[in-house]
Amino acid sequence: MLLIPILGDQLTHGLASLAGVDKADARLLLMEVAEETTYVRHHKAKIVLVLSAMRHFADELRADGWQVDYVRLDDPANSGSFTGEVARAVERHRPSSLRIVEAGEWRVQKAIEGWSGQFGLPVEIVADDRFICPLPDFFAWAASRRELVMESFYRQQRHRTGLLIEPDDTPTGGQWNFDKDNRAPPPKARPLREPQRFPPDDITRDVIALVEGSFRHHFGTLDAFALPVTAADARALLDDFITERLPRFGTYQDAMLEGADFLYHSRLSTSLNCGLLTALEVCQAAEAAFRRGEVPLNAAEGFIRQMIGWREYIRGMYWLEMPALGEANFFGNTRDLPDFYWTGETDMACCADSVRNTRDNAYAHHIQRLMVLGNFAMLAGIDPAQVADWYLVVYADAYEWVEHPNVLGMSQFADGGRLGTKPYAGSGAYINRMSNYCKGCRYDVKKRVGKDACPFNALYWDFLDRNEGKLRGNRRLWQPYATWNRFGEETKAEVRAQAKRFLDSLEGAAPGWARAVPGSPYE
Numbered sequence: 335m336l337l338i339p340i341l342g343d344q345l346t347h348g349l350a351s352l353a354g355v356d357k358a359d360a361r362l363l364l365m366e367v368a369e370e371t372t373y374v375r376h377h378k379a380k381i382v383l384v385l386s387a388m389r390h391f392a393d394e395l396r397a398d399g400w401q402v403d404y405v406r407l408d409d410p411a412n413s414g415s416f417t418g419e420v421a422r423a424v425e426r427h428r429p430s431s432l433r434i435v436e437a438g439e440w441r442v443q444k445a446i447e448g449w450s451g452q453f454g455l456p457v458e459i460v461a462d463d464r465f466i467c468p469l470p471d472f473f474a475w476a477a478s479r480r481e482l483v484m485e486s487f488y489r490q491q492r493h494r495t496g497l498l499i500e501p502d503d504t505p506t507g508g509q510w511n512f513d514k515d516n517r518a519p520p521p522k523a524r525p526l527r528e529p530q531r532f533p534p535d536d537i538t539r540d541v542i543a544l545v546e547g548s549f550r551h552h553f554g555t556l557d558a559f560a561l562p563v564t565a566a567d568a569r570a571l572l573d574d575f576i577t578e579r580l581p582r583f584g585t586y587q588d589a590m591l592e593g594a595d596f597l598y599h600s601r602l603s604t605s606l607n608c609g610l611l612t613a614l615e616v617c618q619a620a621e622a623a624f625r626r627g628e629v630p631l632n633a634a635e636g637f638i639r640q641m642i643g644w645r646e647y648i649r650g651m652y653w654l655e656m657p658a659l660g661e662a663n664f665f666g667n668t669r670d671l672p673d674f675y676w677t678g679e680t681d682m683a684c685c686a687d688s689v690r691n692t693r694d695n696a697y698a699h700h701i702q703r704l705m706v707l708g709n710f711a712m713l714a715g716i717d718p719a720q721v722a723d724w725y726l727v728v729y730a731d732a733y734e735w736v737e738h739p740n741v742l743g744m745s746q747f748a749d750g751g752r753l754g755t756k757p758y759a760g761s762g763a764y765i766n767r768m769s770n771y772c773k774g775c776r777y778d779v780k781k782r783v784g785k786d787a788c789p790f791n792a793l794y795w796d797f798l799d800r801n802e803g804k805l806r807g808n809r810r811l812w813q814p815y816a817t818w819n820r821f822g823e824e825t826k827a828e829v830r831a832q833a834k835r836f837l838d839s840l841e842g843a844a845p846g847w848a849r850a851v852p853g854s855p856y857e
Contacts (some may be wrong), residue, residue, distance in 0.1 A: 335359055335360065335361060335427060335428070335429045335430060336355060336360045336361070336429060336430065336431055336432070336433055337360075337361050337366070337420075337423055337424065337427055337429035337431070337432045337433075337435050338351050338352065338357060338360055338361070338362050338363065338432070338434065339361060339362075339364075339416070339420055339423075339434045340354070340362055340363065340364050340391075340434075340435075340844075341416070341425060341434075341435075341437060341438075341442070341700075342364075342366075342370065342384045342385075342387075342388050342608065343384075343607060343608045343609055343733060344388050344435055344462075344609050345388065345391040345565075345608050345609040345610055345655060346464055346609035346610070347394070347395075347398070348466075349435055349462075349464075349566070349609070349617055350435050350460045350461065350463045351433045351434055351435045351460050351461065351834070353451055355433075357399050357400050357401070358401075359428070360400070360401065361401050361402075361403050361404045361423070361427050362395055362400050362401065362403065363402075363403045363405075363419070363420065363423045363681075364388055364391070364392050364402065364403070364405070364796050365405045365416060365418060365419040365420075366385055366388065366405060366407035366412075367405075367407070367412065367413070367414055367415050367416055367418075367652060368407065368412070368414040368415075369414050369415040369416070370416070371549070373409070373441075374723055374726045374727045374849055375551075375552050375553065375847075375849065375850050375851070376547075376726075376727055376728060376732075377550065377552065377554035377696040377730060378545050378546070378549055378552050378553070378554045378555070378556050378696075378728065379384075379539075379555075379556060379559055379561065379695070379696035379730050380555055380696055380729070380730040380732065381545050381549060381552070382504075382538065382541050382542055382545050382556060382559055382561075383561050383563065383604055383608070383696075383730050384408065384608060385541045385544070385545075386534075386537055386541045386563040387563045387564070387608055387610065388536040389404075389537050389541070390537060390563050390564045391564075392404045392613045393537075393852055394564070394565075398461050403423055403426070405419050405422075405429070407544065407548075408544060408548075415445075416442065416445060416446075416647065417448075417449070417452070420432070420449060420453070421453065422856065423451070424453050424455070429455065429799065430455070430456075431455055431456040431457070431458065431714075432449060432450075432453070432455055432456070432457045433456070433457075433458045433460060434446060434457070434458070434459060434460065435459075435460050435461075435462050436459050436460065436461060436462050438462070438733055438734075438735045438797060439733060439734040439735055440652075440653075440656040440660075440734065440735075441734075442659055446459060452637060464609065464612050464613075465613070465646060465649060466491060466494060466495060466613060466614060466642055466646055467487075467491060467494070467646045467649075467650060469650065469653055470766035472487075472646075472649075472650030472653075472654070472656060472816055473650070473653075475487060475490065475650075476650070476654055476759055481629055481754070481755075482651070482753070483512070483844065484643055484647045485511065485643075486525045486643060487512070487643065487646075487647050487650075487723060488511075488639055488642070488643030488644075488647070488797060489510055490556070491642040491643055491646060492505065492510070492642070495614065495617070497618070497621050497638055497642065498621060498624075498631075498634065498635055498638060506624075506631065506733065507548040507631045507635070509850055510634070510637065512631060512632035512635045513636065513639075514582070515584065515585065515632040516584045516587050516588065516632055516633075517588050517768075518585045518586055518588075518589060519767060519768055519769075520586065520589035520590060520591040520594075520597075520768070520769060520770055520804045521582075521589070521591075527562070527578075528596070529571070529574060529575070529578070529579065529596050529601055529844065530570060530571055530574040531560035532560050532561065532562050532563070532567045532570075532656070533560055534559060534560070537563075538559070538563055541841055542556055542559065544564070547759050553676060553693065553727055553728055554692075554693055554694075554728070555693060555695055557694070558695065559684070559695060561601075561604055561730065562604070562605050562610060563610075564610065565610045565611070566570075566839050567610075568602070568605035568610035568611045568779040569611070571600075571601065572602060572605075572611060572615075572616055572619055573600060573604065573619075573691075574599050575600040575601070575602060576619050576623050576628075576629070577628075578636075579599070579600065580599040580600075580620060580623060580629050580633050580634070580637060580798055581589050581628065581630065581633060582597075582633070582670075583598040583599065583600070583633045583636065583637060584630065584632040584633030584634075584636040584637070585632065585633070586598050587599070587636060587700075587701075588768055589701075589769065590684070590699075590701055590702060590706070590765075590768055590769035590770075590771065591769065591770055592683065592687050592769070592770055592771055592774065595691045595694075595697065596697075596699070597699065599699045600616075600637070601697065602616060603731035604730045604731045606645075606731075607731045607733055607736065613641045613642060613645060613646070614642075616641060617637075617638045617641050617642055619636045620633075620637050620638055621634060621638065645736070648735075648739045648740060649735055649736070651739045651743065651752075651753055652734070652735040652736070652738055652739050653735075655739070655743075655752065655753075656738070659738050659739065659742055659743070659749060660719075660722075660738060660742070661719075662718065662742050662748040662749045662750070663717070663718050663719070663748050664747060664748050664749060664750035664751075664804065665712075665715065665747070665748070665801055665804065667712075667715040667716055667718060667746075667748075668717050669714060669715045669716050669717060669837070669840075669842065670716070670717065670842025670843065670844075671716050671717070671721060671724055671842060671843055672714070672716070672781045672840045672841065672842055672843070673710070673840075673841045673843045674686075674689065674841075675707070675724055675843070676689075676843055676847075677689075678690050678693060681775070681776045681777065682710075682775065682788075682789060682790075683771045683772070683774055683775035683776075683777075684706045684772075685707065685710060685763050685770060686773070687771065688702040688706045688707050689707070690702075692729070693728075694729045696728065696729055696730035696851055697729065697730065697731075698729070701768065703725070703729075703745070704740075704744065704745055705758065705760055705764060705765065705768070706765065708721070708741065708744075708745030708746065708756060708758065709745075709759060709760055709790070710789075710790065710793070711732055711745070711746065712745065712746050712747060712757060712758075712759060712797065713759060713765070713794055713796075713797045714789065714793060714837060714840070715797075715800075715837075718741070718742055718746040718748040720848070721741060721742075721745070721746055722737060722738060722741045722746075722850055723848035723849060725740075725741045726848070727848045739753055744758060745758060749805075750809070755808075755810055756808055756810040756811055757797075757805070757811075758822055759794060759798070760790070760794065761788075761790050761791045761794040761795075762777075762779040762788035762789075762790040762791050763779065763791075765779070765790065766779045766822050768845050775788070777789065777790075782795070782828075782829060782832070783828045783829065783831075783832040787832060789836045792829050792832035792833040792836065793833050793836065793837075795818060795821075795826075795829045795833075796830055796832075796833035796834075798811070798814055798815065798818055799818065799826070799829075799830065830852050
């Protein structure tokens with residue numbers, strides 16, 4: 335008999351470990367384990383999403399004729415770890431071998447690689463073909479280049495998939511990238527309606543009750559939980575995005591509008607990252623809408639680039655750089671994460687609204703994550719490990735393989751430029767250009783110093799100043815440094831003093847809060 339463990343981010347009916355398997359001679363093992371809910375103190379909505387999706391998936395597998403061994407979190411005999419539950423399943427079923435799709439996270443993969451010796455059984459680890467670029471191909475691409483620029487990888491991915499490629503092998507529209515058309519400030523009119531929601535059914539309500547009881551001190555609220563927890567719901571959300579939001583997604587993908595939590599974004603990342611959808615199917619849907627004339631090219635290309643370009647590139651970089659990436663701290667930053675990242679209590683309107691969205695929805699779109707919350711953390715010199723933990727905690731689509739490169743590499747530049755060609759640092763001017771936050775903020779975005787000056791302004795110049803020894807040679811920063819050099823010494827001193835006063839006023843949450851495990855067995 336073959337034992338096939340399925341992890342909580344592998345909820346795909348076409349999973350590679352199931353291919354060619356005789357259902358009568360296999361047991362599928364799905365495990366809810368405390369270790370995975372608490373290695374960071376995940377947002378309540380993330381825990382509900384994964385556990386509910388797992389329970390729905392198990393029911394679908396049984397209906398499809400599979401024999402499923404399902405371990406619930408509240409089972410008194412639950413060992414609390416993947417390895418412990420596989421060990422118990424080996425005792426129950428006495429399999430001749432195990433088969434599992436490679437894990438998405440480094441620490442879980444290392445555990446799997448020890449199973450054969452631990453259990454005395456053959457363990458076949460199958461490549462995860464839900465990703466378009468196999469890891470050996472990515473490693474070969476990386477080994478052949480001095481600089482690992484995503485754009486060149488993305489072009490290979492277009493050829494690999496045939497997406498937006500014409501019969502003569504040229505890119506549709508005559509160019510590869512339409513990003514210059516995708517930087518409009520926020521629209522004056524909000525989207526016609528909120529995106530489709532999926533009210534909790536009985537299974538999800540049971541999970542919500544479990545989470546509210548056992549994880550009551552975790553970050554976030556479940557008052558508005560309405561995420562897709564089945565493949566059918568995820569496909570319905572995809573259809574809704576393609577019809578209602580994708581036509582304007584490209585133009586406004588970098589825009590921010592206070593109180594408009596989703597704008598034209600898809601919200602598909604939670605479904606993609608736990609396996610309810612695959613990147614290829616959502617890209618094919620976007621391309622089909624373009625071919626039908628329902629979606630402009632800049633929108634279709636921008637969305638596809640995020641899926642087969644950036645998402646796949648980030649996954650490859652994670653496996654290329656781990657485990658060293660987890661310890662990266664290029665700037666040597668040591669300041670504790672400010673308390674407002676948990677409470678949302680700050681007079682900076684952009685940060686307050688982004689944290690509120692994060693708390694209420696376990697979501698914020700990529701510019702809120704990168705150019706508001708991530709930008710502030712880097713400018714303020716926050717310890718990148720604490721920043722990375724925070725991102726893992728608060729977002730329902732957060733898994734280490736996607737967060738570590740995006741946060742430690744792109745957002746915090748903690749890898750020193752291995753992933754990004756320059757730090758994503760910006761003053762208040764960028765936020766003002768791409769949002770309406772500054773209009774209602776108590777700080778004046780046009781002021782650099784003074785009690786009402788936007789904190790991002792002095793922090794931006796202070797960041798460049800204190801890191802000049804590490805950044806001066808970056809060819810993409812010559813203009814900001816030329817501007818800084820034109821400031822008089824008195825002006826520079828005022829900027830430094832302004833930044834210091836603000837940083838001294840920050841209250842940091844207790845270090846390690848995101849990973850603390852007090853009280854109950856789960857919290």
